[in-house]
Amino acid sequence: AQSVTQLGSHVSVSEGALVLLRCNYSSSVPPYLFWYVQYPNQGLQLLLKYTTGATLVKGINGFEAEFKKSETSFHLTKPSAHMSDAAEYFCAVSLNTNAGKSTFGDGTTLTVKP
Amino acid sequence: DTGVSQNPRHKITKRGQNVTFRCDPISEHNRLYWYRQTLGQGPEFLTYFQNEAQLEKSRLLSDRFSAERPKGSFSTLEIQRTEQGDSAMYLCASSLGQNNEQFFGPGTRLTVL
Numbered sequence: 001a002q003s004v005t006q007l008g009s010h011v012s013v014s015e016g017a018l019v020l021l022r023c024n025y026s027s028s029v030p031p032y033l034f035w036y037v038q039y040p041n042q043g044l045q046l047l048l049k050y051t052t053g054a055t056l057v058k059g060i061n062g063f064e065a066e067f068k069k070s071e072t073s074f075h076l077t078k079p080s081a082h083m084s085d086a087a088e089y090f091c092a093v094s095l096n097t098n099a100g101k102s103t104f105g106d107g108t109t110l111t112v113k114p
Numbered sequence: 115d116t117g118v119s120q121n122p123r124h125k126i127t128k129r130g131q132n133v134t135f136r137c138d139p140i141s142e143h144n145r146l147y148w149y150r151q152t153l154g155q156g157p158e159f160l161t162y163f164q165n166e167a168q169l170e171k172s173r174l175l176s177d178r179f180s181a182e183r184p185k186g187s188f189s190t191l192e193i194q195r196t197e198q199g200d201s202a203m204y205l206c207a208s209s210l211g212q213n214n215e216q217f218f219g220p221g222t223r224l225t226v227l
Contacts, residue, residue: 009154034215043118043205043218044157090156100145100209101170102216104156 002027002093006105014113019063019078021108023091026072033074034092034102035065044090050074061085086112116140118219120206126225127196134192135222139208146189147216148181149205150174157205163189196226 007022025031032051036044048059055067065076074091088109092102119138127133139146144165149157160179161171165186175181178196183189193200203223207216 004156036218041220041223043220044207045218046215049215092156100216101147101159101162102157103159104149106154106156 004105012111021076025093036090120219137206143208145209147207151203
């Protein structure tokens with residue numbers, strides 16, 4: 001079984017400031033980890049993913065995340081927030097099995113202040 | 115590659131009516147997933163198909179819900195005798211089964227009055 005906890009349902013930053021969205025997971029086997037972004041009334045768009053290999057993963061729109069097995073974390077960061085980053089962000093985990101279904105966190109709403 | 119499409123985008127129905135949603139995955143993708151998302155929560159897994167075979171169903175999928183994927187192409191999700199608690203966004207995703215990367219459609223928002 002797997003689960004995801006996103007710490008902080010709302011995060012507010014100023015434009016140009018560091019973005020840090022927290023995600024912790026639990027998994028009985030090596031996980032695949034994902035971050036998705038969702039804009040209002042739209043589906044989810046993949047930002048980045050970790051499967052195997054390098055633990056620092058770079059994604060689209062300047063986002064990156066680091067897989068830390070010892071901390072069971074996969075926090076999402078961006079050095080400088082842009083107004084267009086305002087959206088809801090979901091962390092997800094799936095098992096390294098054939099099923100592929102993902103378990104999602106409850107999401108973090110990012111607000112970017114001018 | 116036109117992405118995953120879902121129809122309709124919005125559906126308003128009265129309690130007790132049946133509704134059917136359609137999902138067209140990316141053409142070469144063999145896996146198709148249905149999720150339900152309610153306000154303030156992340157998507158919850160409902161069911162998934164590998165080609166035409168429905169391989170797993172969540173406990174969330176009551177006997178009022180049925181999903182099909184004839185010929186391993188598009189999929190339909192039907193809800194019979196809708197209840198107000200069925201109001202949610204229903205998301206479809208597809209994947210090639212490699213590294214479990216899923217591509218999501220825009221969703222169908224269901225409102226049950």
